[in-house]
Amino acid sequence: MKLLPTDPIKRLSLKLAVTSFGFLLFALFVMPPLYDAFCEITGLNGKTGDKYEAVDAVVDTSRDIKVQFVATNNSGMPWQFGPEVKTVTVHPGEQTRINYRVKNTTGKDMIGQAIPSLTPYKASSYFHKTECFCFNQQALLAGTEAELPMYFIIDQDLPEHIKTVTLSYTLFDVTDRFSKEELLSMVVTDQ
Amino acid sequence: MLKAAGGLCARMLGFAVLLTSQLALADETESLKFNMTRGVTPVSQDIHGLHMQMFWWCVGIGVVVFGIMFVSMFLHRKSRGVKPANFHESTWLELTWTAIPILILVLMGIPASKSLINLYDTRESEVDVLITGYQWRWKYEILGEDVSFFSNLSTPRDEIEGFAEKNPNYLLEVDEPLVLPVGKKIRFIVTANDVIHNWWVPDFGVKRDAIPGFTNDSWAIIEEPGTYRGQCAELCGKDHGFMPIVVEAKTQEEYRAWLDEKKAAAAALAELTEKTFTFDELYAQGEEVYNRSCAACHQANGEGLPGTFPSLKEGIAVGPIQDHIDVVVNGVPGTAMQAFGEQLSEVDIAAVVTYERNAWGNNMGDLAQPLDIYNHKQGK
Amino acid sequence: MAHGPAKGITRWLYTTNHKDIGSMYLWFSFAMFFLGGIFALVIRAELFQPGLQIVDPNFFNQMTTMHGLVMVFGAVMPAFVGLANWMIPMQIGAPDMALPRMNNWSFWILPFAFAMLSSTLFMDGGAPNFGWTFYAPLSTTYAPPSVTFFIFAIHIMGASSIMGAINIIATIVNMRAPGMTYMKMPLFVWTWLITAFLLIAVMPVLAGVVTMMLMDIHFGTSFFDAAGGGDPVLFQHVFWFFGHPEVYIMILPAFGIVSAIIPTFARKPLFGYASMVYATAAIAFLSFVVWAHHMFTVGLPIAGELFFMWATMLIAVPTGVKVFNWVATMFKGAMTFETPMLFSIAFVILFTIGGFSGLMLAIAPADFQYHDTYFVVAHFHYVLVPGAIFSITAGVYYWLPKWCGNMYNETMGKLHFWLAFIGLNVTFFPMHFSGLAGMPRRIPDYNMMFADWNMISSVGAFLFGAAQVLFLYNVIATIVGGKKATDEVWENPEGLEWTVPSPAPYHTFSEPPEFKSSH
Structure with missing residues (x-):
């Protein structure tokens, strides 16, 4: 042929x-x-990686890293959203838990999606999240609120000169992407 | 024929003279700005140096290349009776004019690379500012200080539309400038709420894209106190040209005082939320808020722009008041109507809702109090 | 084969003749040039002085968008395809294009694309208002409803360009006269061959990026939406992967035209033919590895900034070689300055000035000040107006006598040149200053400190516009009358196109000609 x-x-x-x-x-x-x-x-755009499996590591107490948390609502996302604590100081290698709080202030059931971004970009590949609310969407019924936990470890190999990192979450309204049933199946409740 | 060549020559010479003479005057004159600012930060001065260096390289190359060209246009004209030569190849010439530019490029590139590495060094800042671009305003948050506010264009619409004389800072003035301390390393973390914006202050040499969902950072050490103005530098929709940036650089003490003042103002505003206002108070303030935040789309007469921005003389502003509040506070997803709950205070929203329900012959007769707005925001 | 054209409208609808199709392309592009020009004049009228006088900001954005799209895709690209259709078969001694029926198609879908694009001006919400670079999410989530029509129009234009490019490559590769080896082809043919390969590589990328937009807008994907795991910056990477080679698509054929004209009027063979070919190929290759220099402020990693800075600076080397070769061609020639030569000399000078500002823009740290200001507007208009528009104009004056058999009026041609040359510089040179002074692009209103430069620019723009009306008059006057042109038209011009009678018969080179190279 x-x-x-x-x-x-x-x-x-x-x-x-x-x-x-x-x-x-x-x-x-x-x-x-x-x-x-x-x-x-x-690490372009400060995208942090997916779920990290913690490994046994030595905590480097000789170094203090300041971690700042900020929150932004994307347009059309009226929820109240922000970190409980705005700054923590951690040592490389230790696991830390922080919380963001979120409240659906509207009269509608909605789904949000938080998108993380880290500056400086160079730190992105050294910032490991073992648990993060940003791995999933958050569904909240009208008027309810929730605590959103995030566990992270800063790698011991973080370059010497980086002393401050800023983690930003932007919350998007993604209600339209899911059906009502899906929404109800993923509702988060306050822990 | 001579005229043609002569005209070209004269024109090029004219440009060169104009350029050089004006560049020499660069620092003295303000009225006819034509060159890049030297700025007030190490980065901006560095960039200015690179810019001038590049400019002179280009002038030099231009003089040589155009010089040879004009000489041959003058000498090697048919009207002078010359016989054309027939050469059309020379390997060594080709190699020379490949090698020399490469050498010049290396000379240009090395200082530029050094500057770039410095420009990217955002380490060890003393003040961190989160900057968020909105359609069409900026929001500033001083990290670790609990100070956060919006900065809107404050040029009156009458000046824009030509009904009033334009003031010297026309389109480069805001209601709430960002205040920063001099002599400190400031880190700008830039992001956006909707589309891509770009935060640019020429005097700082800082220009960063503000991208929704992602953060970007840059830095400055402001060396002189003063007021510095900039504009959004990425097309972001209708009012891209109307979202200026104003930064006031002050001493450390003045900066601290400003922070305290901002915090006190926020507390006072929270107290005002509890207060009950009269209709006239709300209506008067509402008109001001409306012209600042709403008139750009819905127009001063409330009629909107057909097909793009709805009229307020029908629909939501003459419907149930709770729905009206909800639209202003939470916006309408998927449209240009943004959530103002975060951008405007409870008092401002109550005022503007009251105004919209009663202006332009709407005459609904009802009003909203700041506490209603607060409760609505809390989901009650 | 010796039959003439069909009668009436069917001649144009069904024609497969390369000369007819070339003429249609050129007239279409001329029409689009005026349409895009009107959009530009609306912009310049609004910017004549500070304040909003004529249009509202939203319509202003529609004008900047439509001006860019119409000029790039409607005026410049079809004009080069038109010249290719007319000249490539005649320059290589072929009877027609290789795929004449596809040729008819690739032209006739264009008017539909632009009718669709222009109709968006009358739709609810208006025409596309997000700039010709249509960055997401302004062009997706926040776009007016007409964006869907814009996407389809781009798809059609892309299909037209790809078909045109395939045709041109097939013609050049298969239909050269005996004896015309690759390294003996005229440079216009060479530059078009390389351009056609660029088109085949990048027009599908443009189609890809608008398809992703379409999917994001209507089918729930998230290529460019952070909420669904996408990234608006991806848009810019894909767009500029198309966009930068696109810039060279609009300039390489211009190099070819000028390389034909300068030797004719210098009465001396082109200097460094082989290096011209290699330089063109080098520029085309480099165009694929510099795209992110449009995105220096987007937050690239520093290694990326350095790479794209150095790669971009490197483009100056082959481009410089070309300019030096043109100057060396003029050197020790016996020059006369007819209209095509004037436009070509202006091309060399002004394109070089555009190259200088390009080199400055390549310096990444400095670009943090230049980016998205009028300095950039000045830069790309200096490369595109003298680059593309002047070279096309030069080509039209150079070959028009061959096409229609009449000589244009030299005085009128020169008048057109001087008006256009002065108009261009008065319009675009002050933009360097307003940009450096800090005026951002794409704003409908500005502070008074930019007022002087803007007023000058606006005056220049109207002068430039008027000059083009004179161009239209000159072309029509030459077609309907004028002194008869000789077969050679100029003094000993090089190329097979000058061996056929003027006007060129409907069918040329039905028998392959004997090709003898002069060098």
């Missing part, structure tokens, strides 16, 4: 068309994951 036409013009045109289609597929299916991988390696 011959795959390509014998006429050289048609042959070349077909090859070019296929190449062009290949670039479309490249843009759609290769570039986004490639970019994500790139962000993960470089």
